[in-house]
Amino acid sequence: MIPQTFEQWKQCIVNDCRIDLTTEFAERRLTVYQDETNPETRRFAELYGEQHLQNIIRWLKQV
Numbered sequence: 001m002i003p004q005t006f007e008q009w010k011q012c013i014v015n016d017c018r019i020d021l022t023t024e025f026a027e028r029r030l031t032v033y034q035d036e037t038n039p040e041t042r043r044f045a046e047l048y049g050e051q052h053l054q055n056i057i058r059w060l061k062q063v
Helices: 007-018 023-033 041-048 050-060
Strands: none
Touching: 007 050, 023 041, 023 050, 041 050
């Protein structure tokens, strides 16, 4: 399931992936996802779509 809301995404990251949603984690991921030339970012957008990438960026900024 692809999360549609911040709460769904948070549940997935914290409970399923067992990742602490710290400021440091969010900043590291934002560095990657906001760089459109990064291969990881391009791959993410190919797999999940540009809209989901933008959702993830917005949610990481909320952290």
